[in-house]
Amino acid sequence: MxxxxxxxxxxxxxxxxxxxxxxxxxxxxxxxxxxxxxxxxEEVVTYMDIADRSAASVQMLELKKCELEKNYQDICQRAKDLGLQVKRLQAASKTETQTKVEIQTIVRDSIVYKDGILDSLKRIEWRDPWVQVEGTLHKDSLDLNVSSVDTLYQFIHRVPHKFWFIKWGTKAIRQEISSSNPHTKIICTEYIELKKKK
Structure with a gap:
């Protein structure tokens, strides 16, 4: 019994x-x-850092592989284009930026020797540490070359729970993105971590 x-x-x-x-x-x-x-x-929080550069903050999404493939086909396709397998990804991040530059420069005369003929063209040049603009003004057209350099800094950090001055555990994971180009404005950013299989 x-x-x-x-x-x-x-x-x-x-x-x-x-x-x-x-x-x-x-x-x-x-x-x-x-x-x-x-x-x-939550909307993406965009702000200016203490050096007056564009920055953004967003909370992390934790998705399963099937959720990523269903809702973020553009990220999956970009990973495949790079020869990466989606099932092997640990995290993915996407940031959209916009670069706007107001340019004021002097138009200069330039003499060129073309097909045995001396010709006068109007040229413009402008540059700063982040953007370079060069152009040639013809009679009825403009050839313009614009080059822009930017570095995006990405920081992933945990936000603790808070009760008055006491902090503990993890409330959320956030991504902070900062641009080094003062002409660049961060429009949107996303940070996705794939849920680990057990």
Missing amino acids: KGWVYTIIGGLCLIVLSLWGTNRNLSKENDRLQGNNDALM
């Missing part, structure tokens, strides 16, 4: 452990989905 009692108690312990594990997994999945919901509802 005691053998049956021990078997039933052992079975009940296994059921309790199984239910506890399932509840823990469901709780983690619920936290992930809540964090993703918060991230999707």
Whole structure:
């Protein structure tokens, strides 16, 4: 009789452990989905850093591979174009920038020797450490070369829970992006981490 009692108690312990594990997994999945919901509802925060350069802040999305493939085909396609397998990605980030430069420069006469004929052309040149503009004005057209250089700095950091001055754990993961080009404005940014399989 005691053998049956021990078997039933052992079975009940296994059921309790199984239910506890399932509840823990469901709780983690619920936290992930809540964090993703918060991230999707939040607009990208764009601001100027202390050096007056464009910066942006966004909360991380944690997606499964199937969710990434369903909702972010452009990122998946870009990874495939680079010869990367989506299933091997750990994280992906996408940032849109816009570069606007107001240029005021002097138009200079330039003499060129073309097909045995001396010709006079109008030339413009303008540059700063980030943008270079060169152009030639013909009678009815303009040849213009514009080159812009930018470096984007990306920082991933955790935001702790706060209660007054006490900080603990991790409330969210955020990405901060900063541009080094003062002519560049960050329009949009996204940061996605793929959920690790267990």
